[in-house]
Amino acid sequence: MTDYGAISVPASPCAHNTTVLQLNGRVLIEGATTKSKDGMPASPLPIAVKYSPVKQYSMPCIKSSTLIIAPLAETECDSVDHLSGSLKTPARVGDASPSSQTSRLAALRRRSSVVRDKWANKIEFLLAVIGYAVDLGNIWRFPSVCYKHGGGAFLIPYLVMLLIGGLPMFYMELALGQFHRSGCISIWKKICPMFKGIGYGICFICTFIACFYNAIIAHAVYFVFSSLQVEKPIDHFVSSINIAEVPWKSCNNSWNTELCTSSLNETLDKSGEKLRTPSEEYFLFNVLEINRSSGFEDLGGVKPSLAFCLLIVFLLVYFALWKGPRSSGKVVWVTATAPYIILTVLLVRGITLPGASKGIYYYLMPDFKKLLDPSVWTAAATQIFFSLGPGFGVLLALSSYNDFNNNCYRDALVTSVINCGTSFFAGFVIFSTLGYMAELTNRPVSEVVGDHDASLIFIVYPQAIATMSYSNCWSFIFFIMLITLGIDSTASQALSFISFSGIEALITGFCDEYPRILARKREIFVGFVIASYYFGSLPTVTYGGTYVIPYLDEYGVSLSVLFIVMCEMVAVCWFYGISRFSEDVRQMLGFYPGFYWRFCWMCCPIFIATIFLLSVYNTSISPMSIPSYTYPQWSVPLGWFLRFTSVLSVPLYAIYYLCNAKGTFTQVRLLRFSFAKNSLQICFFIIFYSRVLFLCRRQTDDR
Template sequence: MLIFGGLPLFFMELALGQYHRNGCLTVWKRICPMLKGIGYAICIIDLYMAMYYNTILAWSVYYLVASFRSELPWTTCDNEWNTANCTLTANVHNATDKSLTVSPAQEFFNKEVLEVDKSSGLGDLGPVKGSLALCLFSVFILVYFSLWKGVKSTGKAVWVTALMPYVVLIILLVRGVTLPGATNGILYYLTPRFQMLDKPKVWVDAATQIFFSLGPGFGTLLALASYNKFNNNCYRDAILTSSINCLTSFLAGFVIFSVLGYMAHVQSKPISELGQEGPGLVFTVYPEAIATMTGSVFWSIIFFLMLITLGLDSTFGGLEAMITGLCDEYPKLFGRHREIFVLFLLVFIYVCALPTTTYGGMHIVNLLNVFGTGNPILFIVFVEATAVCWFYGAERFADDIEKMLGFRPGRFWIACWKYISPTFIFVLFVCSFAFNDGSDSLNLPGWGVVLGWALTCSSIVCIPLYIMYMFIVTSGSFRERIKTMIKPEDFVPPHLSQVNSYGTHV
């Protein structure tokens, strides 16, 4: 998925943003005007992502604050939120019925942080939990002061949020590999299971991981590349950045599975029984392992600091994509007073995100993750590749890259843009509908499934709606309208970076 999907599209978006110097809305007027709905779809996806992703960061803030005490609160079963089933990690293998045992880390996450037991499901969310709402507010404060001045302020923040996780990862890796059982965990991580390749879900998950990790389809690359100098070597940037990205993920796997091997050793159970996806791994399994280590408070603090800095990088990118797109498309309305616009936008997103801080907020987070961003992003990327390589033209796009870089992309890139990547992604999108809608794993009621697909369609529908809108407002015969709708806008690219002091385009 990296070679034939992620990397070609990563390079494509970098080149598009750098050449046309616009965000996710305005750039499509210069590529294929009738597909400007792609930009609006991207803004909606980024909005959904900001609503739930910052809440996950708020959970990390909650854990970070809870870690500043002499003993981690999920170390014992003596707290007011613990139940009779709470069993310390070291005593799990002595329990008569292991299926009834619950670790203190799991009860801390479910009964103290989320208090999800006070909600019966998506239809009974309960009130907003004040402490989580306060943690979420602190996240938005950090985000605002990193985004309000544009790429210049974001760039300064990224020096910390991008470099600090590497320091922490290396520290955690050194600690992890010295734990008993770590070798078994690493071997489990590195041993392939080829029989899993016949499952469509594995391919869809791989594509989603690559797109979430590299960022094509979210508008982030378009937005950030639009501030590059015209002759910047975006080809080198694409190769280098995507390689570092995937190597970082590979390194993080050693950090995670060395600790999982240690947990399996302590609990005397197979590693496969420990593995959990998503929040369960980050907020239950890993904190449980940290609690058994010497100096657990220190390890907990640096682990959750790492999570927060990693998450802030991602939320910076998604929000900057939306902000740049709207400021470029509506400069008089939003671009002149960026600080005020960003303030009102973040206040709006914070209010929309408050339901995720209720007792049943976890259900909304899962719904937005699966239906709001996971499924539609594949379709958005497919339409992007089609717009660039079939309406605008792969050869014309290659000419644009040659003007910037002085050399023409090879046949591999053009073949991927025209045939391989769109076909691959479209098949995966169909599979995501047919085999992996996510409703079974989320235990949604019937109306919840309908709500989920409404979230998916709310972004995708922007594309056909804008096509219909443009067809109506365009004058001429049917053939003349279609010709106007697909004709790229005449454009002479600037050869100097034109960015004002607010980080918006001139």
């Protein structure tokens, strides 16, 4: 860096310890301002102008101009200060003309005129990130994946994938959001404008998530009302309350069929027909009323009681988001801490049940031979990725409300440890109860769990609760925990995707992209988004909603988010550059990331490309199926259309950007040549890497 002169800065009554001059997202001026004892502006202070001619973003020769100072760290009195002076820098070929520079500065001034909210304190931010990372997937998916792939031995690849992939990506997103202070759309103008389509792809994914994940929370709300023993939950509020039993304890109800059996130790296969427990029939024929729909092609209309529960969920989300961090920061004190209290209560209850040790042994039983199976390592990488959840734009949004000098490095370490510890802790809660169910039914624990993930929280666990004393109380506690987890949580692979944090990511992205229109009327904009999502979510609470939810999960999210996060890692690590990103971290934290972090960031694109390519390998072009149902053939092209809405946003915007790139002929030609060269290298790498993975997979299948 070279000093080129000095400039006088008029101090502000709301001055900061450190100020910087930014142009196109790059720091150009550093200095300090002060204020007098009586609070009035002090005399102007000189600050040094630093200019690097080798940086991509440079300042052309300006003799006199009005520039904007953006503070490194915000205070309660956020403002935008202005300065005037003379800057002497050498003219360079390709520099913008004074008129274009003036318009660029005017645009920067308009964007900076909107004050950005921030977290009231560090605890609120940590609780928000923990609430995002710790979700429903920690309650049932991690324990089941752990046993399926070697029990306690699965923890070895799980921890390895955490250290080489999950944690570095988590740290990177926190640092990017905090440094650039932008949402998932506008941040790419500062990192690599050509990849701005990533932000729009994230918004598509968040839309799909918000349109189906809240239906899962609505089911939990329905169970909460049912736990109070209302005769017809939600439809009639006035009824007698029985504090002893839950309605799914017996088969003597109007929704039960002849296949219902309340004798838990009776076989579930009799005369060729599969018998059902009371909790299963309650969920299928009372909560969902699935018998009123013939399948995906006939949803059967909206169920009023579930639509009301869904409305409650969206109202909770609205009041958590309408004021930004000022409101969501208060909500996370409840939604992020309550699950731990409830999990502890349920664990104490679970380990006191007969057969609990059988379930815990099932959970932790090691099978080290599984470590030789590549699918185990793939499952570990997939689980750690969807558990921490980088790539959804949420970490960018949450960290963008931090102080500039916040220690995001420590935040990443603390949050990742808490997330993985919660997954491990929740396994004891779930499998102690499943061991109790296995003891009652005289069956192995492996046969207690149903065919799909949702059966654990809405069928198996409620059935176990029904056998306990004061089952209403335990049911109420359990489903309140699911609601608090779901309200501010995000993404696991199966059904656990975000409500609170995902909508926050989308709102932050658009408010940052269009600040003068949206940021100043946030309450109205949030209300419009929530209302749109509510009506868009109504198909998930129809009588055939159970067919819509896994369909949106499969085609709208699962593969698309892997592609988006792979593009994000390529853009940051290979286009923006590890050295430049490390310099950004140094400006915030005062130290460069160590060799370990820089090496992991360099390998992050390969790490996520492995997961993506293996997922593509396992993707079928035939109609998807769930237990006892196969989707119609016409659902395949519709599903791929939903998938491409987010996937194609990246290459289409890149093509648009290249076709409309501004500058001299030489600059545009070099830009397009550089992009084509890098793209070809990446394509050759993907083809070669796919071939290697295919051969390894085929050899594994042959064995």
